[in-house]
Amino acid sequence: MPRKISAAALAVLFLFPLLWSAWASVRTPSGFGLENYSRLFTSDNGIRFEHIVNSVTVSALTVGGTLLVATLGGYAFGRFQFPGKNALFLLTLAILMVPYATILIALYVLLGWIGLQDSLLGLSLVLIMFQLPFSIFMMRNAFEAIPKELEESALIDGCTSFGALTRIMLHAVRPGLITVGLFAFLTSWSEFFAPLILLNSTDKFTVMLAVVNMRTASFGAIDYAALEAGVTFMAVPCLLLFLVLQRSYVRGFMSGALRG
Amino acid sequence: MKRLLSGTVAATLLLALGACGDSADSPAATGEAADSGATLTLWTRAATESVSKAYAAAYNATHKNQVQVTAYPNEEYPAKLASAAGAKALPDLFASDVVFAPQYASQGLWLDITDKFNALPMKDKVAPAHVRNGTWNKKNYAVPHTIDMSVMLYNKDLFTKAGLDPEKPPASLTEFAAAARAIDKLGGDINGTYFGGNCGGCNVFTLWPSVWAAGGDVMNAEGTASTIDSKEMSEVFALYRKLYDEGVAAPASKDEAGPTWLGALQSGKIGIAPAPSAWLGIIEEKATFKVGIAPISGINGGESTFVGGDSIGIGATSKHAAAAWDFLAWTLGDEAQVEVVAKGKGVPTRTDLASNKYSSADPRIVTINNLMGKGKTPYAKNFNATYNDPQSPWNTAFRGALFGDAQKSLGDGAAALTASLKK
């Protein structure tokens, strides 16, 4: 019984900040209301419709791109041997060891040279790169966990490796795919520093940039309530996705993908 | 194969970066007409956004050139500029805090506009302190964009309550301390004064004028050596320190890093405090109390102010230099200064327009505008890293002076600051 109480208490403690944020976002000097949200969307540097469109675009591109690269890459690492395999894998993991501040200027220069400066596509490519360590690790382990017989039976039936991949393997690694997609969405949706540096025009800004602007909009006064409204607004799609996809990504984790 | 490919890309990148290292194309060579219908990009920081946008809107309505303003969060703006510069992709125009202007000028981030500026008929009437800050090696790179000066703001209602005359603000820093103490005696959650005890930029803005008013200085003229251990500066610190120790300054002052400074003054619970003049309008908008203005003075009198605000110049990699200059010259003209800035309750960047048809409506505005001639804008190439940045040696020094071992902090601080200024 005491264990149940302490577990429940811990759960409440973990949920508290999110609940408080939602509560604070609807708290007004005269009780409760949505005026913080209205300030969030209508003030000079608040969130505009195009910000939302931009965030959705960047997230969609990042999720799509990450799934594509990580699935193909995970398949390669999990099922094939080829020259440079280990080196490439280690290089991919090395991405985790380099902070943003270090390569951001170099990335900015690079994007300029391939004509992708100030573009959502360029930003998405950079975000895909940052997602690769987790995603490829996940997908490689997911593919490795598939029994060889499954793939071999498909090949015997006359499929090419690509056919085997798309028809059989993808279904088998579906939990991994969902996990990778979910985390790609989460990070790209709430990215702040990369869009700040890599985007120049206000009409390309993402929602997160607008929310952070609420912090220092006019020097000397933080609109805390609107800030919490912004945080809550950003968190809602993520929380919804989390809850809906729960079974899948837990299975994704459990499938031994992250056993190390 | 992969290695060869990435090697080629790397080599190309480096070659290109190296080749482009030389000076950008001279703007004179482009020979384009000034109002050619170009689209100009203008970057500014969030604090200045509304003014920049006001300038742009008025200009766009009457010119073929169109200026597009993008504002960035204050704290991350230097990173944005540095990245763009590193990629040789600066906008056509960009504004910056006036105290950062010497650094950007020395790095060549703005184009040389010496000849263009000297050709202006009103060049001597353009805020001289600002102009100097946009200068490096005797060449001009930036012109004033906005002016924001430090003044004493006080709550007239609290003055009356404490038995002080709301129409006779303190004329010396000692009188200021006395007034603050009187108001603090009102008790409750009323406090005599407030300051940014964890904010380097706030402190240079509010404390240095008292040093200047007493005839002292905080640096040498070139901005390469610090004199904060001087008598004048130590006395000012001692005065504020006493106010904090007595509880006359709100306890929250110690941790104030800037973000909630305005909020504290808007609360109506602070008696008198040094603050940006631009806040007069903002505070009055929502206030239930009357606000008064007084110049910042030295320990025994005198008046001075920190002439802050933003400078603006033409981005060094801009392809529309002539059009960009057309905009800049226009912003310094009568129409822009009176109809955009003064009408918006701002301080004109032209000393001859300090009294204009809008300012005379409010005598406080006239007071503010006239301060420009009495104030200074400190000049230092490495200002940001030395004073403004949260990790600056100034932060360590002034916090020690206010909350720690004052003498040691100022002594060590002067050495650390000098080292940083020389970088």
Next chain:
Amino acid sequence: MTLLAPTRPTVLPSAPPRRKRNKQWIGALYAAPTAFVVGMFFVVPLGLVVWMSLHHWPLLGAPTINAPENYAGLADDDLLRTAVWFTLKYTVVVTVLLFVLSFGLALMVQHRRRGVGLLRTAFFLPAAVGFASASLLFLGLLSDEIGPVNRVLETVGLVDGYVSWTSGSPNSALGSAVVLVLWRFAGFNMLILLTGLQAIPLDVYEAARLDGATRWQIFRRITVPLMRPTIALVLTLMITGSLLAFDQFWILTRGGPDNSTTSLVMVIYREAFIELDLGSAAAISVVLLGVLIVFNAIQLGVLRRRSQ
């Protein structure tokens, strides 16, 4: 002739059979997009950074070689020294606390009991909030203006008057950042540890219990050793993440008060964007990267040897 010993067929060093070579090319093809993204957007910029660390690199204008000045200059940098000590201290504190917490949570939810799914969701939910968002959330939560923390503590009587959690004192600033990180990442690490826990077959536990082992002995002698790779993964992620910490200090404490919570990456940021000294910033980055590579290599080596 027939009396000669039968000749052994000469064994030529044969090329791998055609099918295997084809398979290799196919594998490489699948790995090509990865190689492209990693090569183009990571290796190239990283190479540029290493190159920059050997130069005096102005923002505009030609760079000039000045190696090893950028590296030598690091030794005299007081702020860097403070940051190194702080980052190490922070890494130890966070890793220990986060590990204990995550492991505890994992142990709490490992058995299929009623409500365990809800608990697991509750612990993991903070991961749905981006880290920058989480930092802003805590900024409000701990603030004096709208945060409940001060109000509650005042009513309980633990606090008197105004307190700033994020900049009042070095310890409270560190504490704020640590609490933020614990809240945000405990659930994620819990899931990873959970995978390791649930991979241990139940009969191993049964056998031990039959042998009369206590709970603590089972934990020490069976659970932990069998979870070694998972533990190693989790520790690596925590340590690497802590050494590279930036967002929480940038948004929550701004490195203060008095530089007491200034992390290494903050110094890199300051060097690059405030001092505008790209060469030195690059040098610090290279050294940091070197340390991380060495650390991870050692950790991998130890792990490999142990598992043999």
